[in-house]
Amino acid sequence: xxxxxxxxxxxxxxxxxxxxxxxxxxxxxxxxxxxxxxxxxxxxxxxxxxxxxxxxxxxxxxxxxxxxxxxxxxxxxxxxxxxxxxxxxxxxxxxxxxxxxxxxxxxxxxxxxxxxxxxxxxxxxxxxxxxxxxxxxxxxxxxxxxxxxxxxxxxxxxxxxxxxxxxxxxxxxxxxxxxxxxxxxxxxxxxxxxxxxxxxxxxxxxxxxxxxxxxxxxxxxxxxxxxxxxxxxxxxxxxxxxxxxxxxxxxxxxxxxxxxxxxxxxxxxxxxxxxxxxxxxxxxxxxxxxxxxxxxxxxxxxxxxxxxxxxxxxxxxxxxxxxxxxxxxxxxxxxxxxxxxxxxxxxxxxxxxxxxxxxxxxxxxxxxxxxxxxxxxxxxxxxxxxxxxxxxxxxx
Numbered sequence: 001x002x003x004x005x006x007x008x009x010x011x012x013x014x015x016x017x018x019x020x021x022x023x024x025x026x027x028x029x030x031x032x033x034x035x036x037x038x039x040x041x042x043x044x045x046x047x048x049x050x051x052x053x054x055x056x057x058x059x060x061x062x063x064x065x066x067x068x069x070x071x072x073x074x075x076x077x078x079x080x081x082x083x084x085x086x087x088x089x090x091x092x093x094x095x096x097x098x099x100x101x102x103x104x105x106x107x108x109x110x111x112x113x114x115x116x117x118x119x120x121x122x123x124x125x126x127x128x129x130x131x132x133x134x135x136x137x138x139x140x141x142x143x144x145x146x147x148x149x150x151x152x153x154x155x156x157x158x159x160x161x162x163x164x165x166x167x168x169x170x171x172x173x174x175x176x177x178x179x180x181x182x183x184x185x186x187x188x189x190x191x192x193x194x195x196x197x198x199x200x201x202x203x204x205x206x207x208x209x210x211x212x213x214x215x216x217x218x219x220x221x222x223x224x225x226x227x228x229x230x231x232x233x234x235x236x237x238x239x240x241x242x243x244x245x246x247x248x249x250x251x252x253x254x255x256x257x258x259x260x261x262x263x264x265x266x267x268x269x270x271x272x273x274x275x276x277x278x279x280x281x282x283x284x285x286x287x288x289x290x291x292x293x294x295x296x297x298x299x300x301x302x303x304x305x306x307x308x309x310x311x312x313x314x315x316x317x318x319x320x321x322x323x324x325x326x327x328x329x330x331x332x333x334x335x336x337x338x339x340x341x342x343x344x345x346x347x348x349x350x351x352x353x354x355x356x357x358x359x360x361x362x363x364x365x366x367x368x369x370x371x372x373x374x375x376x377x378x379x380x381x382x383x384x385x386x387x388x389x390x391x392x393x394x395x396x
Contacts, residue, residue, distance in 0.1 A: 004031040008124050017135035021052055024104075024128060032117070034106050035087060039094070039128070040069055041102035043148045044159065045181035046358050049073060049103055056144040069103045074355070076100070078118055083107045090118065092125035094132070098168030100354055101129050147182070154185040154213035161220050163191055166354035171263045171386050172198065176379040177357035186212030187322045187375035190220055192227065198261040199227055202276040202320045202379060205254045219244055219254040219297055233260045237271045237297065237305040244298025253296040257320060261312070264386050269307040273297055276377075277326050279341065281317040281349060286342040314385035317353075319345055319360070324374035330367050340367050356380035 001009070008027050015023035021039050028034035040049035040062060048061035049069055065074045072079040072091035083089040088110045094101045104125040108117075132142050151159070158178070166175045174191060178184045186205035191198065201223055205216035222243035226236040237258055244254055255274020262268070272291035280287050289310065295303045312318070319341075326337030334340070344363040348356045357378035364376060 002120065005120055005123060007031055009127055012127055012131045015131070017138040018141050020128065020131055020135060024124075028106065028124070032108065032120075033112060034108050035083075036105075036107040038105040039102065040105065041094075041142060041146050042073065042100060043146050043181075044151070044155075045148075045179070046165075046177065048148055050145050050148060052142060052145045056141075057148070061148055069105060073100065073103050076352075078122060080113075080118075083110075086110055088113045090121060092121055094125050094129040096126070096129040096133055097164075098173060098354065099164040099166045101132060104128060149182045152183045152185075152209075154209050155181070155183055157210075157213040157217060158184050158188055161188055161190070161217060167191070167193075168353075169193065171384055172261070173353040173382045173384070174200075174379065175352070175354035175357050176377070177361055179361050179376045184375050185209050186216050187324060187377040188216050188220055189320075189377060189379050190224070192224075193263075196263050198263060199233070200259045200261070200320075200379070200381070202257040202322065202377065203254060204256075204275055204322045204324075204375070204377070206252055211252075215244070215248070215252050215254060218247060219256065223256070223258070232307070233258050233269055233271050234305045234307050237273055238303065241273075241295075241297040241303050241305070242301075245301050248298055250299055250301070253299040255296045255323075266312045266314075266383065266385060268310050268312055270310065271305050271307050273305065275323040275327075277321055277323075277337065279319045279321070279345060281319065281345055282313065282315070284346075284349075286345050288337075312383045312385075314383065316383045317345075317349070317356075318381040318383065319356070320377075320379040320381070321360075322375060322377040324376040325360075325364055325378060328364060328368050328374070328376070336364055336367050353380045353382045 011023050011027040025037040028037055039052040042049055042064055047064055049064050050061045051059040053059055063070050068079050068081045069091045072093050076093045079091045081089050087107050089107050092104045094104050136142055176189050178187055185208055188203045190201040203216055205212045219240055222240035223236055226239040257276040258271040260269045273294045274296040278289045280289050291308050294305055328336045344360045348359045357380055360378045
């Protein structure tokens with residue numbers, strides 16, 4: 001790391017949580033001669049990029065998938081356009097472990113803008129992203145900047161439950177999106193990884209509004225509590241089932257699709273306890289993967305759960321959807337999951353996993369042709385597999 005990069009890293013790390021942008025402006029101006037710095041964050045619906053300001057919503061939002069900043073956000077590549085007085089405006093994606101937060105826009109003298117300097121600016125954008133994630137524990141500034149509309153209380157609770165909207169590792173990449181982003185109540189997703197396992201949960205709590213959000217909150221935290229105790233996914237489901245039943249005595253339930261991926265072999269253990277569905281894109285063909293349905297969590301006392309198994313192959317794309325996606329009917333009466341969903345999966349096959357859910361939900365909106373009557377959740381997982389070390393490689 002160069003001396004300038006080290007100075008930027010140290011300045012951002014020690015800055016007050018609410019002062020990251022001011023700190024970035026000062027240190028980038030001093031170390032790199034940067035003329036201007038702006039930070040734009042993607043809103044909850046992933047439709048606009050909003051400038052971070054001391055008073056949120058005082059600047060016009062920009063489209064998240066058009067214009068120069070939108071091109072950087074969508075492509076996840078730096079995009080440069082002419083600046084003022086011989087300068088260059090550089091737009092850099094701000095991304096943390098695959099989760100796309102927004103764009104850092106900086107203006108520099110064109111004469112000073114070299115490929116090496118661009119690479120350093122890319123590292124700085126990543127540093128800033130990590131500090132924003134940490135700062136969210138202590139300030140609402142960046143969370144407020146993300147919302148172009150007010151969240152309902154139920155939606156506020158649901159978004160706070162989420163791990164992120166995307167992540168990427170050597171073995172897989174995940175993207176997820178919920179709609180209506182500002183008024184969701186019952187649908188949710190969760191994931192957690194270790195060196196050898198990935199646990200993924202797709203959740204659909206019954207009901208509407210606060211009741212649905214509270215129910216999902218209970219189920220998600222019960223599943224996390226069981227997972228963190230080190231039990232297998234069948235026992236995770238059983239313990240969460242007891243928690244929901246103990247609270248509601250069978251009058252409310254949660255549909256869950258619970259999966260544990262073995263990262264070294266591609267084996268997947270699955271508990272299907274409700275309505276979320278899995279579709280697989282393999283070798284250009286989309287196939288619905290059915291499982292033996294078991295009771296939703298909380299419907300009956302002490303329900304036993306049995307895991308089933310499938311195996312994923314390198315190059316597989318898995319699409320998980322809630323019933324607010326696969327069961328939605330068009331005006332002609334055709335449910336989205338009958339054929340339109342498969343067409344949407346094929347149409348988005350060249351997009352990265354982080355972009356797929358938004359694209360499928362856009363297709364769903366056209367199919368539905370009216371206001372949504374239920375939450376809609378799409379999760380995309382691309383499976384790359386674990387690449388074994390060369391046979392002649394020695395351990396380090």
